[in-house]
Amino acid sequence: MAQLYVVQSADFTFLLHQTEMTPGNLSAHLSKLEDAGYVEVTKEFLERKPHTALALTKKGREAFKEYRRKVKQFVEKLPE
Amino acid sequence: MTKEPNLKEIERKTYMSYHQDGLLDIFAGVYILGFGLGIFMDVIWDFGMGVIIIPGGLIAMALPMWIAAKRKITMPRIGFVKFGPGGGTSKLMAIFIGLAVAGLGFFSVFTLATVQGGSRQWLDLIFQNGMLIVGFGSLAVCILFGYSMGLKRLYAYGLLAMITLVIGHFTGIFFAYILLALGTTVMATGVALLISFVKKYPLKGDKAIAE
Numbered sequence: 001m002a003q004l005y006v007v008q009s010a011d012f013t014f015l016l017h018q019t020e021m022t023p024g025n026l027s028a029h030l031s032k033l034e035d036a037g038y039v040e041v042t043k044e045f046l047e048r049k050p051h052t053a054l055a056l057t058k059k060g061r062e063a064f065k066e067y068r069r070k071v072k073q074f075v076e077k078l079p080e
Numbered sequence: 081m082t083k084e085p086n087l088k089e090i091e092r093k094t095y096m097s098y099h100q101d102g103l104l105d106i107f108a109g110v111y112i113l114g115f116g117l118g119i120f121m122d123v124i125w126d127f128g129m130g131v132i133i134i135p136g137g138l139i140a141m142a143l144p145m146w147i148a149a150k151r152k153i154t155m156p157r158i159g160f161v162k163f164g165p166g167g168g169t170s171k172l173m174a175i176f177i178g179l180a181v182a183g184l185g186f187f188s189v190f191t192l193a194t195v196q197g198g199s200r201q202w203l204d205l206i207f208q209n210g211m212l213i214v215g216f217g218s219l220a221v222c223i224l225f226g227y228s229m230g231l232k233r234l235y236a237y238g239l240l241a242m243i244t245l246v247i248g249h250f251t252g253i254f255f256a257y258i259l260l261a262l263g264t265t266v267m268a269t270g271v272a273l274l275i276s277f278v279k280k281y282p283l284k285g286d287k288a289i290a291e
């Protein structure tokens with residue numbers, strides 16, 4: 001989600017290289033995020049080849065912001 | 081342990097991954113070579129407008145060629161990404177526009193001063209120290225782009241340009257020779273990076289782009 005948060009959209013190959021996950025693992029993560037309405041999948045043609053672009057939805061961005069806020073809050077409460 | 085994701089680092093890594101293919105270096109090297117060749121044609125063969133025509137032509141061809149190269153070489157290997165507003169591409173475009181406006185301003189002031197018979201002394205000073213001005217200017221531009229793009233090799237290019245041009249100024253080496261040497265060095269670095277990029281990310285058939 002962090003990777004998609006910093007871009008407008010990216011495809012599966014790009015996310016695979018950036019996250020260094022296995023295709024199966026990444027695919028499972030993306031399916032769960034799509035089911036939760038956090039990621040939207042757009043099918044298009046690029047250079048006459050089918051291409052799948054993935055992007056965070058508004059709900060996904062809000063959820064990620066909230067997650068960051070909570071982690072920050074948790075870390076701040078930890079003793080030195 | 082859960083930790084807060086470093087978004088700046090992820091954004092920097094994402095942006096850098098698009099410039100590890102060496103294409104930027106190859107295009108910059110060819111442009112410097114073209115500039116050197118233009119001066120060479122003007123001074124040695126008395127061509128006339130070489131210094132304007134060759135770099136101008138290269139600039140006009142650069143963007144479509146850059147996009148085509150990115151589509152054919154980079155995207156099938158590492159995938160496709162679209163940066164959002166305020167992302168790396170917009171930041172780079174802002175620097176390009178800023179530099180273009182600054183360059184145009186400098187050129188206009190310089191032309192006006194020349195046409196209206198401005199202080200001859202001032203113009204002579206610029207011409208006499210041309211290589212020093214270009215050398216330090218190159219260093220500044222390379223630092224600016226290197227910092228904003230996170231590409232440390234641009235600092236090395238800037239330093240190399242500055243050192244060779246300062247040496248050229250004091251030893252009287254012809255400007256075009258320095259540009260040809262610099263262009264060849266930058267382009268060769270780009271080719272080496274491209275070869276390593278292609279080896280690191282081999283094509284996996286149509287699947288690479290069609291996943």
